[in-house]
Amino acid sequence: MIRYSHFRRPFSEAYDILPKNEKDVDAIKHLSDNEKSKLKELLAFVKQETGATDPLALSPSTKEKGIKVQRAVAVDLDLKKLSSKYGFKLTSGNGTRGGGGAKSKGFEFEHQIIKDIEKYIAEGETADFKFPDMMKSMHNEFLKDAKTISVKLDGTANTKRPLVFGDVKAVIGGRDLKIGDKVTDVTVTINGTRKIYLSAKFGGTVTFFNAGVRKIMPPSDFADGKINNKDAKKLLDMFGIDEARFIEIFTKYDRANAKKKSQKVIVDATRQANKPALQRLLLTGIGYGYYMVHRKGKKVEFYEMNTARLKKASKISSIKILYPKPGDAKRIDIEVITPLYIFKFNIRNKQGGLHPTHLMCDYKPNPAGASLKWYLFQNT
Numbered sequence: 275m276i277r278y279s280h281f282r283r284p285f286s287e288a289y290d291i292l293p294k295n296e297k298d299v300d301a302i303k304h305l306s307d308n309e310k311s312k313l314k315e316l317l318a319f320v321k322q323e324t325g326a327t328d329p330l331a332l333s334p335s336t337k338e339k340g341i342k343v344q345r346a347v348a349v350d351l352d353l354k355k356l357s358s359k360y361g362f363k364l365t366s367g368n369g370t371r372g373g374g375g376a377k378s379k380g381f382e383f384e385h386q387i388i389k390d391i392e393k394y395i396a397e398g399e400t401a402d403f404k405f406p407d408m409m410k411s412m413h414n415e416f417l418k419d420a421k422t423i424s425v426k427l428d429g430t431a432n433t434k435r436p437l438v439f440g441d442v443k444a445v446i447g448g449r450d451l452k453i454g455d456k457v458t459d460v461t462v463t464i465n466g467t468r469k470i471y472l473s474a475k476f477g478g479t480v481t482f483f484n485a486g487v488r489k490i491m492p493p494s495d496f497a498d499g500k501i502n503n504k505d506a507k508k509l510l511d512m513f514g515i516d517e518a519r520f521i522e523i524f525t526k527y528d529r530a531n532a533k534k535k536s537q538k539v540i541v542d543a544t545r546q547a548n549k550p551a552l553q554r555l556l557l558t559g560i561g562y563g564y565y566m567v568h569r570k571g572k573k574v575e576f577y578e579m580n581t582a583r584l585k586k587a588s589k590i591s592s593i594k595i596l597y598p599k600p601g602d603a604k605r606i607d608i609e610v611i612t613p614l615y616i617f618k619f620n621i622r623n624k625q626g627g628l629h630p631t632h633l634m635c636d637y638k639p640n641p642a643g644a645s646l647k648w649y650l651f652q653n654t
Contacts, residue, residue, distance in 0.1 A: 289331040289342045289369030293317060304336045309361070316341075316360040324350060325389035325404065326382050331369025342367035346382040346476065349571060350404075383569050384427060384459045384474045391425045391462060408567065408574050415565075415578070420464045428458045437485035437633065439505040451584070453561030460567075471564035473579075478570050482617060482635040483559055484624070493629045496524050509633070512551045513608050513619070514543030519597055520606060520621075524629055528601040536602030541595045543608075549590050552610065556588035556617070559635075575639075587614040604628055616640050 293299045296314050305313065313330075320329045324347035331342040340363040343353060348366035357364045390409050393401040394417060403409045417423060454471035462470040490506040501507055501517055510517055562584045568575040577583070589612050596607040605622035617637045624632045 289333045289338070289367065291332040291334060292328040292369065293330060293332070294328045302332065304334065312360045312362070313341075316356065316362065319356075320347065320351065323347075324382070325386045327385065329382075331367070339363060340365055342369040344368055344382065383476045383567075387460050387472065387474060387567060388425055388427060391423070391460075395423050395425070405574050408576050411576050416462070416464060416468075416470050422463075422465055424463045426461055426463075428461045437483075437487075439508055451557055451561050451581075452563040453558075454563035457561065457564060472567050473564050475566065475568040476570075479618075479636050479638045480568070482637045484632050484634040486631060487621065487633050488629075488631045491630050496521055496629055499525070508551070512548045512555070513595065514545075514547030514593060515595055515606065515608070516597075522600050523598060523606055524604055526600040527604040527628060531601060532604075533602045536598040538596040538598055538607075541597060543593045543595045544590075547593045549593075552593070553588050553590055556590070556610075556612070557584065560584055560587050583614070587612055589613055605630075611640060613642070614640055 291302060293302065293313070295317075299305075299310050299314050299317065302310065302313075317330055320326065320343065326344060326347045329344045329347050331344070332338075333340075343351065343364050343366055345366050345368055353364040353366065386404050387408075390401075390403045390405055391412070393403060394409055394413070399409070399413050399418075401409075455469070457473045458471035459474040460472040462472065464470060487506070487509070490503040490509070491501065492503075495501050495503070495506070499521055501510065501521070507517075510520060560579065562579050562581050565576065565578050579587075591611045591613065592609075593611075594609045596609065598605070605620050608619040608621075610617040610619065615637045616639075617635055619633065619635045621630045621633050623630055624634070
């Protein structure tokens, strides 16, 4: 009898060589001089085309001949053509690098935005931009009358905005709705004093926020069968979550029989929820006073998040609670729909444990809001 547990997939070497310049390429020991020359040409080309700082990843193993091209920039390149030209098998992949995934892609996108603005500063509105239609709109919105323009990357310095509870409402970061300086990834300064804040997003679904809830939902509450903290009660009431059913999700969780896709009972909580409190959460989370620059594939949406748009973005149409079948899962999901966005909240343990540690939320554009006037650009 064959025991399948004895079979293992072949070990694959990590792609953790990330050259940034010619000196880095020269240090790669297993490449021939000719291969290094070709790699230098390839690296220079990809950096020039995409604005990425280290878009290529190689394996230290002589058995791994391919090169991974960072996913955030591979979408803009003809990898098959480049493979033929430079003699390497190029495939899309981030390799073994810190901060992989959507966050890494977003960071590369921020650099691409900066590169286009720097081209505008140097060459004007007729420059060869990565995102020409985006730059045309920036020109019309705030660049055309500028005497001086400067741009800087601010994404790594985003201000943390925790979940804060007031008398009856929860807010993100505080009560101030003008949050451009707190959410900016790229900041443009016009004429030395006027600040334009750009919030860069990458991918179809993006993170709204995640906030710790362990302090207000300690494991002892689940053992007692009752939520005791007043802020935790406010949180459940805000969404219209039944406290007994919420506790049951975690106390009846059966790891041995848990399912990756659990059966869900969907409950319309639009009437039970505290809609004014939830709307306040959305208002403080979304805010206004900045421009959204959202890339999805080769498309870029560019629009100002002003007070009128904020009002539409936070006007709640429906609230649905997705209760898992007891024993199947250790999380609860909430869907909140507004005219502009679909918000997906969940309360769960982010570290793999049982009891909830975080309230998390992602969002994506609501397709029903597509008729609203958005700047939607196709990078051709």
